[in-house]
Amino acid sequence: MSAPVPGVAVSVARPGPDWLADSVAAAGGRLVPPGPDTEALLWFGGDLADLRSALDAAPGTRWVQLPSAGVDSYADAGLLDSPGITWTSAKGAFSRPVAEHALALTLATLRHLPERARARSWGRPAGTSLFGADVLVLGAGGIARTYLDLLAPFGTRNVVVRRQAAPVPGTERTVTTDQLHAELARADVVVVAAALTTRTRALLGADELAAMRPGAVLVNIARGGLVDTDALVAALASGRLGGAALDVTDPEPLPDGHPLWDLPTALVTPHTADTREMIEPLLRARVEENLRRFVAGETLDGVVDPVAGY
Ligand SMILES: NC(=O)C1=CN([C@@H]2O[C@H](COP(=O)(O)OP(=O)(O)OC[C@H]3O[C@@H](n4cnc5c(N)ncnc54)[C@H](O)[C@@H]3O)[C@@H](O)[C@H]2O)C=CC1
Ligand SMILES: O=C(O)C(=O)CO
Secondary structure (H helix, E strand, O other): OOOOOOOEEEEEOOOOOOOHHHHHHHOOEEEOOOOOOOOEEEOOOOOHHHHHHHHHHOOOOOEEEOOOOOOHHHHHOOHHHOOOOEEEOOOOOOHHHHHHHHHHHHHHHHOOHHHHHHOOOOOOOOOOOOOOOEEEEEOOOHHHHHHHHHHHHHOOEEEEEEOOOOOOOOOOEEEEHHHHHHHHOOOOEEEEOOOOOOOOOOOEOHHHHHHOOOOOEEEEOOOHHHEOHHHHHHHHHOOOOOEEEEOOOOOOOOOOOOHHHHOOOEEEOOOOOOOHHHHHHHHHHHHHHHHHHHHHOOOOOOEOOOOOOO
């Protein structure tokens, strides 16, 4: 009988980044093809059929690391329910670039930059300052918290809506979604930074958009599915909302000819809050830290709760 090979067996479902082999070795693991030895499986994106095949080939997998903060597509595919597997995401890891983009979108939409950037004549002065504004943030995860930090110099009055009313630093109060309508009516800026789950899909529908303060602006850097797109188009077209700045849309990619492209108060960026170059070192740090923890038997970072869906 041959002696067992030392080191935790780590597999990658599809070819991974260049640094991966070094990272696995540095953590005390050994990289093996997905198979009966596999204990940890790393997934860097691609066709989910390949992830399923790797999991089928590696029935002893105890941990799967995902490459994104949002796991809605994996939840929708029924993958997170796999018994005996801990799933980790990149939740919180991309907070800085995404919160920075959210701040850029906030300022741009308050200052009517979408219209002014497209204008070819001088026009009327218009726009609102962020200083002292009432800001409502949906979600209390990594991005929401970093965004609240970035707001500090603006002296905004911040409120967070989250699943539980536990306090969040930098806010006047934290409330649960049953108080969403009342809070929407008080906000100048509404920022969507929550995970897309069965509970948050279309959280901002026609009724919620109607509850917003006239002239208020909406920023979405989370997932398009949290907002009812048709209702948003109607609220912008009627002039009731002051503007919307969206890094994420439903559908995504936003098709050519969609009304959101032409509405003067809409600003769309094509899911570029965190570009590949921005993500790479952040994801690497998350993967390397989790490899170290897995080998050491410690609690992993970014563990997904399959029931909550994020
Ligand atoms: N535009 C982009 O490039 C990016 C978008 N994202 C999206 O942003 C989301 C947030 O990212 P992170 O802050 O890193 O994730 P996170 O997992 O740290 O935060 C998610 C937050 O969603 C909130 N949430 C969940 N269910 C809720 C409910 N029923 N009601 C109210 N709030 C609820 C919770 O407060 C939770 O903390 C991700 O799930 C992802 O979809 C993430 C990274 C980049
Ligand atoms: O990490 C995520 O969820 C993203 O959307 C990356 O762009």
